[in-house]
Amino acid sequence: MNKKKVAVVGAGLSGLMAAKELSKNAFDITVYEKEVKPGGRMRTDTVHGWELDRGFQVLLTGYPYLKKHLEDLSIDLVQLDAGATVFHENKRSNIGDPGRDISLLIPTLFSPVGTLKDKWLIFKLQRMLKKKSIAAIFNTENSTTAAWLKQYGFSNQIIKRFFQPFYGGIFLEDRLETSCRMFLFVFKMFAEGEAVIPIGGIGKFSEEIAALLDGEGVKFYYDTPVQTVGKGKLTTEKRGSEHYDVIINTASKLNNNYQITWKGTYVFYFQHPGEPVIKTPRIGLVADESKVINNVFYATATQSKTREGRQLLSVTVVNDDDYSLVELQRKVRQEVTQMVNQKIDYVHHEVIDYALPDIASPVDEQKLSITDQVVHIGDYQLNGSQNAACKIGEAAAKLLNEQHA
Ligand SMILES: Cc1cc2nc3c(=O)[nH]c(=O)nc-3n(C[C@H](O)[C@H](O)[C@H](O)COP(=O)(O)OP(=O)(O)OC[C@H]3O[C@@H](n4cnc5c(N)ncnc54)[C@H](O)[C@@H]3O)c2cc1C
Structure with missing residues (x-):
């Protein structure tokens, strides 16, 4: 039986995950990446x-x-330690999760980063989020993280000295205008695992996955930017036009349905x-x-x-x-x-x-479809996280498995 030919545009996390899932079945997979190595936004x-x-x-x-x-x-x-060193007005203090590292209990309680009530609220929030599913978190009524923190009762002191720098560094904006859904999701993930x-380096993860796939017969064309995708045809300057049964595209610029x-x-x-x-x-x-x-x-x-x-x-x-x-x-x-x-x-x-x-209303699910033999994926369709990139990559592979097995 002829294997179905699949092209994956982009060797970032979502593309690699799609290729990894598909490689378990009878597909002939080729990955095109414009850069000289895999990783996309997770590169070293x-x-x-x-x-x-x-x-x-x-x-x-x-x-x-x-x-x-x-x-x-x-x-x-x-x-990484389950805590942070906070530099404020030329002084340093340590804050962290004593539930994961007991040595952080005393410094956290006495840290000037927040009030005692703030520290109690952090504990309460952890307990609440442990019981809440990720799906339920992404159904939370949308507001900014800053508004949500205030409404939950956190003081301006802890918002300025901890949440703004910590989540500002994660959301890549320090006014905490990012949706509270992202805040609650990331807070839960920190509480339930390790960083x-x-x-x-971070790129090692993608490099190892690409090496694994390479060993399983997945072809990789690096330094090969894709110019167009559509109707099962993919064009590159280096290789001209090539035809595939399906193209999984993770390059957001080649998806005309999204303005990001x-x-x-x-x-x-x-x-x-x-x-x-x-x-x-x-x-x-x-x-x-x-x-x-x-x-x-x-x-x-x-x-x-x-x-x-x-x-x-x-x-x-x-x-x-x-x-x-x-x-x-x-x-x-x-x-x-x-x-x-x-x-x-x-x-x-x-x-x-x-x-x-920058997604105003992040979600955790998206119904994918194959149009003109192309399926577009990427974290930008769900929420800006590695979890979303992995999840949507897997979902694209599942769709192909169902339709083309
Ligand atoms: C500085 C920084 C910090 C981050 N911190 C975190 C964090 O702590 N936790 C977290 O969960 N997430 C974090 N993220 C987000 C995370 O890295 C992304 O969610 C994830 O890597 C997205 O994967 P992707 O496959 O959707 O997109 P991308 O990684 O962007 O993959 C797209 C791929 O397509 C390639 N490509 C683009 N155009 C073409 C073309 N025309 N032809 C061929 N190839 C093309 C690109 O080179 C790239 O390899 C961070 C991102 C950055 C940049």
């Missing part, structure tokens, strides 16, 4: 010998659609000698409105090769306050120097314009 580049993620990003082991794939791979993971980063607004971010990398300011793999949040840095993380912890006596700091900026890149770089350097209190060396930076889709 090697620069001056350091493994640098294109934007600080963690894998949440609580994500149901990611979890099972993590279990299939044998990658080493660094587990981890592969040794070798994107949220961007900046990542800067610096190295310095000596000891790190934060000794364990934990995120540092900057809770001063006058500062441009949102968060820092010592990426030394995720390098596959250690550099004797050198520390690598990843610095995320979410809101550029309309500074030019040169001014921003100068301000970031100043703030990092003050934070680490020693000479730092610039390593690299990335301006990431297309980081997260």
Whole structure:
């Protein structure tokens, strides 16, 4: 029997997951990727010998659609602390989830980040969300995260000193205008799993999946941007027109049915000698409105090769306050120097314009259909998360399995 020919446009998470599911059945699969390696928005580049993620990003082991794939791979993971170091007005304090790390109980209770009532509300919210399904969370009446937090009773103090920097870094906007559905979903995921980063960087995850698929006969064409898709035909400059029974397209620009607004971010990398300011793999949040840095993380912890006596700091900026890149770089350097209190060396930076889709009403389900032999997928159709990318990739594969098996 002739195998059905399927093309996947994009070797990001959703495309890889679709290919992975399809590879279990009799499909002839070819993946086209415009970049020279897989990963899409979850990529790691090697620069001056350091493994640098294109934007600080963690894998949440609580994500149901990611979890099972993590279990299939044998990658080493660094587990981040269940808490954060908060930098506020030149002082540092630690806050975290004592349920997961008891040593955080005392610092959390006495941290000036929020009131005692705030800490009780966090505990209450965790309990409430443990019982709530993800489907129910995405049916919650929509409002902004900022409005939801206020209505739940959190003080302005904890909103400014913890929620804004922490969730601002996740939503890539620090006014917390993102839907409360995303807040509740991500809060639940943090409560139910760990935040981890592969040794070798976030891109290791996609690279390992692509290697697995390669070994199973899936063809990959890298550095091959697709120009058009439609009616089972796919065109590229390198290879001309090629015909497929079905094309799974994850390139949002090739989907004319969606107008997406994107949220961007900046990542800067610096190295310095000596000891790190934060000794364990934990995120540092900057809770001063006058500062441009949102968060820092010592990426030394995720390098596959250690550099004797050198520390690598990843610095995320979410809101550029309309500074030019040169001014921003100068301000970031100043703030990092003050934070680490020693000479730092610039390593690299990335301006990431297309980081997260800005979705007013995120959802967790979407009915997919194949039109003109093309099915369009991507996190932008559900919600901006790795879970959504994995889920929709799997859903596309399921659709093809049902229609073409
Ligand atoms: C800085 C940053 C931080 C993030 N942090 C988190 C986090 O902590 N937790 C979380 O859950 N999510 C996070 N995300 C979001 C997460 O990375 C995405 O949800 C996920 O990677 C999206 O996968 P995707 O396959 O839908 O899209 P993409 O990764 O964008 O995949 C699309 C692929 O198509 C390729 N492509 C595009 N056009 C063409 C073309 N014409 N021809 C061929 N190929 C093409 C692209 O190169 C890409 O590989 C973050 C994203 C960024 C950028």
